[in-house]
Amino acid sequence: MALMSIRDALNLALKEEMTRDEKVFLLGEEVAEFNGAYKVSKGLLDHFGPKRIIDTPISESGFAGLAVGAAMMGLRPVVEFMSFNFSLVAMDQIISNASKMLYMSGGLFNIPIVFRGPNGAGPRVSSQHSHNMESVYSHFPGIYVMSPSCPADAKGMLKAAIRCDDPVVFLENELNYNLTEEVPEGDIVVPIGKGDIKRSGKDVTIIAWSRMMTLAKQAAEELAKDGIDAELLDPRTLKPLDMHLIAESVRKTNRVVLVEEGHFFAGVGAQIADSIYSELFDYLDSPVIRVAQSENPMPYAANLEAATLPSVEKIIHAAKQVLYRN
Amino acid sequence: MESVKKQKSSDIGREKLTGMFEKMLLIRYFEEASIKAYQQKKIAGFLHAYIGQEAVGVGTLEHKLTQDSVVTTYRCHGLYLALGGDPKAGMAELFGKVTGCARGKGGSMHFFSKPHNFIGGHGIVGGQFGSGIGAAFKSNYNEENAVSFIFFGDGALAQGTFHECLNLAALWGLPAIFVCEDNQYGMGTANCRAIANIDVASKAAGYGIKGYTINGMDLKEVHNTMKHVVHETRTQRRPALVHMKTYRYFGHSVSDAGLYRSKDEVDTYKQLDPIISVSKTLIENEWMTDEDLASIKKTMRARIQEVVDFADESPEPPLEELTRHVFSSMLEGN
Numbered sequence: 001m002a003l004m005s006i007r008d009a010l011n012l013a014l015k016e017e018m019t020r021d022e023k024v025f026l027l028g029e030e031v032a033e034f035n036g037a038y039k040v041s042k043g044l045l046d047h048f049g050p051k052r053i054i055d056t057p058i059s060e061s062g063f064a065g066l067a068v069g070a071a072m073m074g075l076r077p078v079v080e081f082m083s084f085n086f087s088l089v090a091m092d093q094i095i096s097n098a099s100k101m102l103y104m105s106g107g108l109f110n111i112p113i114v115f116r117g118p119n120g121a122g123p124r125v126s127s128q129h130s131h132n133m134e135s136v137y138s139h140f141p142g143i144y145v146m147s148p149s150c151p152a153d154a155k156g157m158l159k160a161a162i163r164c165d166d167p168v169v170f171l172e173n174e175l176n177y178n179l180t181e182e183v184p185e186g187d188i189v190v191p192i193g194k195g196d197i198k199r200s201g202k203d204v205t206i207i208a209w210s211r212m213m214t215l216a217k218q219a220a221e222e223l224a225k226d227g228i229d230a231e232l233l234d235p236r237t238l239k240p241l242d243m244h245l246i247a248e249s250v251r252k253t254n255r256v257v258l259v260e261e262g263h264f265f266a267g268v269g270a271q272i273a274d275s276i277y278s279e280l281f282d283y284l285d286s287p288v289i290r291v292a293q294s295e296n297p298m299p300y301a302a303n304l305e306a307a308t309l310p311s312v313e314k315i316i317h318a319a320k321q322v323l324y325r326n
Numbered sequence: 327m328e329s330v331k332k333q334k335s336s337d338i339g340r341e342k343l344t345g346m347f348e349k350m351l352l353i354r355y356f357e358e359a360s361i362k363a364y365q366q367k368k369i370a371g372f373l374h375a376y377i378g379q380e381a382v383g384v385g386t387l388e389h390k391l392t393q394d395s396v397v398t399t400y401r402c403h404g405l406y407l408a409l410g411g412d413p414k415a416g417m418a419e420l421f422g423k424v425t426g427c428a429r430g431k432g433g434s435m436h437f438f439s440k441p442h443n444f445i446g447g448h449g450i451v452g453g454q455f456g457s458g459i460g461a462a463f464k465s466n467y468n469e470e471n472a473v474s475f476i477f478f479g480d481g482a483l484a485q486g487t488f489h490e491c492l493n494l495a496a497l498w499g500l501p502a503i504f505v506c507e508d509n510q511y512g513m514g515t516a517n518c519r520a521i522a523n524i525d526v527a528s529k530a531a532g533y534g535i536k537g538y539t540i541n542g543m544d545l546k547e548v549h550n551t552m553k554h555v556v557h558e559t560r561t562q563r564r565p566a567l568v569h570m571k572t573y574r575y576f577g578h579s580v581s582d583a584g585l586y587r588s589k590d591e592v593d594t595y596k597q598l599d600p601i602i603s604v605s606k607t608l609i610e611n612e613w614m615t616d617e618d619l620a621s622i623k624k625t626m627r628a629r630i631q632e633v634v635d636f637a638d639e640s641p642e643p644p645l646e647e648l649t650r651h652v653f654s655s656m657l658e659g660n
Binding site for chain 1: 395397426427428429430431432436438439440443445446447448449450453455456457458459460461462463464467474486487490491493494497650651652653654655
């Protein structure tokens with residue numbers, strides 16, 4: 001075990017996987033000489049050289065497209081978006097090309113690419129730099145969507161993503177890069193599609209991922225003071241969902257709060273709620289409650305930004321509501 | 327810009343010219359058969375025929391080596407056949423059959439062939455530039471001598487990806503040949519109404535690379551100039567931009583009645599037909615008699631009939647194909 005930030009865990013995963021497989025390379029804006037806009041790729045240029053750690057122009061559609069072609073011809077690109085907001089510029093490449101290629105070629109050309117970078121709201125960056133992209137990318141068959149909440153998962157999940165033979169959208173979070181916890185040593189891979197119970201409890205299941213798990217942990221501590229024993233479930237992979245784990249937890253607690261940083265309408269939480277209602281209706285003692293981003297573009301003003309996003313208080317309130325304790 | 331003198335017809339020998347002629351004929355008859363099958367409702371969706379543009383694909387890809395890759399638009403049948411793709415698998419793809427080159431899942435716009443490194447068959451205008459430079463990137467990454475052929479229509483000149491990928495290819499010295507098949511219309515919009523400067527080769531200067539202009543109706547000019555371009559790209563490891571002036575006789579797709587252009591205009595270009603002009607050369611050079619020509623055409627018609635019959639008789643994809651190839655392997659527990 002070693003204490004490590006999510007940033008360093010991602011860096012180590014990249015280093016280990018690039019050492020393991022020469023076909024893996026990293027490209028994106030500022031990844032090489034600048035050491036990464038958020039320093040995830042720090043030191044990798046020195047270690048692997050400019051052939052494999054590649055600074056690109058500000059040309060997301062171009063370099064994401066290049067990655068698709070390189071992948072079709074047998075390489076394994078890792079594409080860093082400085083922010084997932086910029087992936088919108090490359091979306092035709094991610095969706096029309098990467099996610100469809102294997103299928104529409106009748107199985108001839110698979111696309112081993114990881115599209116990774118920070119997702120969601122940074123602090124005080126307003127409307128165009130605060131998108132949560134998980135529900136968008138989860139909509140399309142042919143892409144895996146993963147989002148880690150802690151350093152150990154960040155390392156193990158990124159390794160799984162890089163080894164995957166299909167496209168993976170790997171969503172990090174700017175505000176979580178410094179989150180520091182123990183990371184087990186060695187070549188530990190967290191399989192795609194496997195969730196994890198981050199806190200075992202019996203009263204209510206709180207499902208959250210990425211930075212929302214940090215908030216959910218704080219909420220669980222507060223709830224414990226009121227005698228409410230919350231179970232924290234991190235799906236880790238949003239597509240495909242680990243419905244087996246979700247079912248196990250729901251059958252135990254019979255109550256669910258879904259937390260996501262993205263907007264309420266057509267969010268990933270809506271899909272999880274639908275799956276719970278369809279498959280686990282008889283196990284529910286109350287309606288599922290969702291905590292999500294309100295239906296407005298992200299405002300700049302501090303008070304409005306806070307009001308837009310989920311919070312510890314909102315999660316506590318929702319948990320008490322499903323327990324009829326408000 | 328670099329001008330390359332028109333080469334003499336004698337540069338292309340009898341065997342090679344005959345071979346290219348037969349490929350153009352294969353494409354022409356294949357496309358005629360596909361239009362007929364579309365009218366019979368055996369083919370649906372979009373169908374973009376290559377008729378009129380055969381010399382561009384055949385003359386260019388004559389220089390493709392095994393390790394090279396090719397990517398193009400939805401007007402992809404001609405290049406697939408020029409590469410040596412199986413016509414039966416091509417027609418079966420159009421018919422939506424499991425024996426198709428994409429198992430009936432791609433259709434007209436998405437032909438692929440692994441042994442030819444034919445990486446599509448792309449439905450979004452300008453969506454293929456990235457894949458094309460990615461293949462060229464892989465050639466450099468692995469220190470191979472492969473080049474990447476990127477075909478696109480004049481309509482794509484207005485897309486951002488064209489400029490982004492030219493910039494990346496020039497910046498990183500990628501061996502990519504950008505071949506603009508300028509058939510003068512982006513769907514129904516004449517390129518004079520869509521492209522500020524239709525001198526495509528002149529755009530090369532903006533990226534510090536070489537540009538070429540070629541009469542795409544002239545097989546020999548296409549072949550000879552592209553021989554130079556491909557050699558230079560392969561050895562000098564830098565991209566090139568080629569403007570092929572060509573024409574399609576049919577509509578943008580089969581559902582296009584072509585009301586935006588005159589019959590006279592279409593007829594003018596039909597006078598330049600590469601299949602007619604090459605057949606004349608073959609006969610003038612006494613490399614072929616009229617009887618030989620008639621025999622080749624008859625044999626090709628019969629071959630295409632076999633291709634259509636194969637497609638017609640092939641089975642539809644079984645329902646298991648519905649969820650197959652969404653991912654390359656099903657993960658544990660899913």
